[in-house]
Amino acid sequence: MMRKVVTGDNRNFMKNRIYRIRKTAVAIAMAAAMTFSLTGCAALDNTRVVFTTGFKENELFRIEDKSCLESEFLVYLYNSQKTYEKGFGSEIWNVNIGDGSMESYVKDKCLVAISQVKAMNLLAVEKGIELTESEISTAAVAASEYLSLLSDDEKKMMGDIDEATLTAMYTEYATADKLYNYIIRDINPEISDDEARTITVEQIVLNTWKHDSKGDKIPLEGAEKEAVRNTALQIQRELGEGTDFSVLMEKYNEAEEGTVSIGKGDVDSEIETAAFNLDNGEISGVIEAQDSYVILKCISTFNREETEANKVRIVEERKREVFGQQYDAFASDLSKILNQGLYDKIHIAETSDGSGSDFFDIYRKHFSE
Structure with a gap:
């Protein structure tokens, strides 16, 4: 897995870390x-x-x-x-x-x-x-x-x-x-390959939210959200001009991981639909998800190991x-x-x-x- 290196001042770093802790903590169940x-x-x-x-x-x-x-x-x-x-x-x-x-x-x-x-x-x-x-x-x-x-x-x-x-x-x-x-x-139950199919993509995620003074996540609105969309469109233009996806991913991706595996039901429906319609090596357009703009590049349309898991x-x-x-x-x-x-x-x-x-x-x- 590729992970983005966190940059910025200490205050923003701590806000991002607190949010990651919250997100992971909610996902951890006693079960x-x-x-x-x-x-x-x-x-x-x-x-x-x-x-x-x-x-x-x-x-x-x-x-x-x-x-x-x-x-x-x-x-x-x-x-x-x-x-x-x-x-x-x-x-x-x-x-x-x-x-x-x-x-x-x-x-x-x-x-x-x-x-x-x-x-x-x-x-x-x-x-x-x-x-x-x-x-x-x-x-x-x-x-x-x-x-x-x-x-x-x-x-x-x-x-x-x-x-x-x-x-x-x-x-x-x-x-x-x-x-x-x-x-x-x-x-x-017998689970088919299609039902369990897992694909591997690289992603550029631009968040349409920010942290407030308490470290809570709040959505961007108006000009702030539009600025993020314009950045996504600029990235799309640079990809069309031949800039390597990995270079732009390293520069812009705000998700913790650059390369991820996706199964059905794992992500927002907008991202899932776009991801599962890509061929190997194909790059998506700008996807507007619930809390981000996303651009994907398909690495593998069928990850056998992840599918079996x-x-x-x-x-x-x-x-x-x-x-x-x-x-x-x-x-x-x-x-x-x-x-x-x-x-x-x-x-x-x-x-x-x-x-x-x-x-x-x-x-x-x-x-x-």
Whole structure:
């Protein structure tokens, strides 16, 4: 992949970096760390909020008779915190997502993720899905290993997590995973090359937006947008006069990448239509997309490697849709209560170097097929 080198003063650089962090952070879901992922959030829909009454000590929420302790939630939160900081550094927590803070966004994602696991265990009971004795033993081994790799500070950050709680967490996680695989066991659609076709293009992207004083993206209007369009038309003229596309791409492209692979549904419809109508080596006209003017050069009309990978992604999405239909119908009727007072007291703390061990990595190590 070709990446454009960021230039300009430090202020603009930080605004662009903050926007990239926001964009990527929104795209990162907790499900990326999980073996399974869901389409909905029904495990938390219609949740009754309670501040302290009726909860056991350090009980964060309850779905039917399934309880979640603060320490369990902190395991998810701490592992998510490490993932974000590894990618973006500690400055990630200075970023807002919409009207809320990054901390609130990640907390809510963790709450959805762990509540889904709890709800899936209830559905597993209904469907008669249980772990074997061997799988239960594996969960205990995983818990022991993960705990042994944690520093004292890390254990404290996870609410003084203990082996019994971790064993229960791995057991529930494995049960949810087993339920997911059971429900989607017969879902294996044939995906054609045409449906999954992925092409490779070079792009010159001229953004029709700018950052305001807070670093938020706002659309250009009037003369400002017209100036960007005129630049795009000038680039088109230079291409017609024989200037090499890569030279102009390096000079003008405002996207992070110069060479990209595109599948159906990946980009704005205007860009997709133009891209998939190009032949190898052909250059498009100026494309007006939702937030940019774009010029494309087709490098390959059929990227076999990316197409095969896209088939896998499409199949997995179909499986999630099938599972999500059953899960959402079940979870929407569950009784849920949240200890809002305790939840509001939970904050992301400054991390030490720690062990680098990840709860979900340990799970995959022991439960991978």
